Amino acid sequence: LSSRAACRLETLGFAEVYEYVAGKLDWLVNRRPVEGTRAGDPTVGNLARQDVVTSGLDDHAGDVRRRVADSAYPFALVLSRGGVVLGRVAASDLEGDPDQEVELLMDPGPKTYRPHKTAEGVAQELVERGLRWAVVTSPEGELIGVVSRDALDAAVRAQK
Amino acid sequence: MPKHIDLAEVDRLLAAGAQLVEALPEEDYEEGHLPGAISLPLKKLTAETAAVLDPQRPVVVYCWDSL
Numbered sequence: 001l002s003s004r005a006a007c008r009l010e011t012l013g014f015a016e017v018y019e020y021v022a023g024k025l026d027w028l029v030n031r032r033p034v035e036g037t038r039a040g041d042p043t044v045g046n047l048a049r050q051d052v053v054t055s056g057l058d059d060h061a062g063d064v065r066r067r068v069a070d071s072a073y074p075f076a077l078v079l080s081r082g083g084v085v086l087g088r089v090a091a092s093d094l095e096g097d098p099d100q101e102v103e104l105l106m107d108p109g110p111k112t113y114r115p116h117k118t119a120e121g122v123a124q125e126l127v128e129r130g131l132r133w134a135v136v137t138s139p140e141g142e143l144i145g146v147v148s149r150d151a152l153d154a155a156v157r158a159q160k
Numbered sequence: 161m162p163k164h165i166d167l168a169e170v171d172r173l174l175a176a177g178a179q180l181v182e183a184l185p186e187e188d189y190e191e192g193h194l195p196g197a198i199s200l201p202l203k204k205l206t207a208e209t210a211a212v213l214d215p216q217r218p219v220v221v222y223c224w225d226s227l
Contacts, residue, residue: 001183001184001202001223001224002183002221002222002223003162004183004202005181005183005200005202005205005221005223006162006183006219006221007161007162008202008205009162009181009205009210009213009219009221010161010162012207012210013215014210014213014215014219015215016217016218016219017162017163017218017219017221018162018163018164018165018169018170018173018178018218018219018220018221019162019163019164019165019220019221019222020165020166020167020170020220020221020222021164021165021166021225022166022167022225023222023223023224023225024182024184024192024193024194024222024223024224024225025224025225026166026167026225027167027194027222030167032194033195034192034193034194034195035192035193035194035195035196035197036189036190036191036192036193037190037191037192038191038192039192116192139225
């Protein structure tokens with residue numbers, strides 16, 4: 001949309017037109033303020049925590065299992081070298097061969113949410129999907145953080 | 161062709177007096193937009209609606225993302 005709108009403005013005689021290609025999502029990812037009727041609503045981007053365990057594809061199950069056991073989460077997220085979420089591996093899937101690479105144990109392509117999604121909407125979707133955690137990523141798939149359904153529910157209750 | 165810019169460049173242009181335009185539908189704008197942005201949905205972008213902009217100042221256009 002913005003490409004066409006920017007081109008249209010040029011055809012209308014505006015000489016200095018720029019396109020902020022990463023757009024509103026990038027603005028929100030960077031936790032910048034917004035105005036509007038839902039500007040004060042809690043979002044998954046606001047609530048996401050960054051302390052989830054992460055691993056690379058070739059990390060060993062034993063090492064990841066230990067780090068998950070020491071964390072507040074029952075899983076680890078598997079990231080590319082650039083920080084893109086490639087998969088999720090549950091603690092229960094890490095109990096076998098400690099030398100196994102997590103690439104072979106992970107659930108590839110877990111459901112992710114963009115940071116502007118409201119806490120209320122995502123909480124409802126997690127209930128419908130039977131999930132307890134939401135993984136929040138940038139439009140490019142880079143990990144922003146993780147938020148629990150309990151935290152989303154608490155934020156919704158606090159808002160009302 | 162309009163120049164593609166990132167967040168740092170948006171900040172610089174806004175500080176220099178640029179105008180922000182959201183090209184998304186009005187409902188998206190009403191729910192949340194960048195501070196000070198003007199709503200000019202692509203489907204309603206004409207010479208008449210664009211008259212709210214100052215042609216002497218830079219214009220930064222955005223939507224949700226590049227995808």
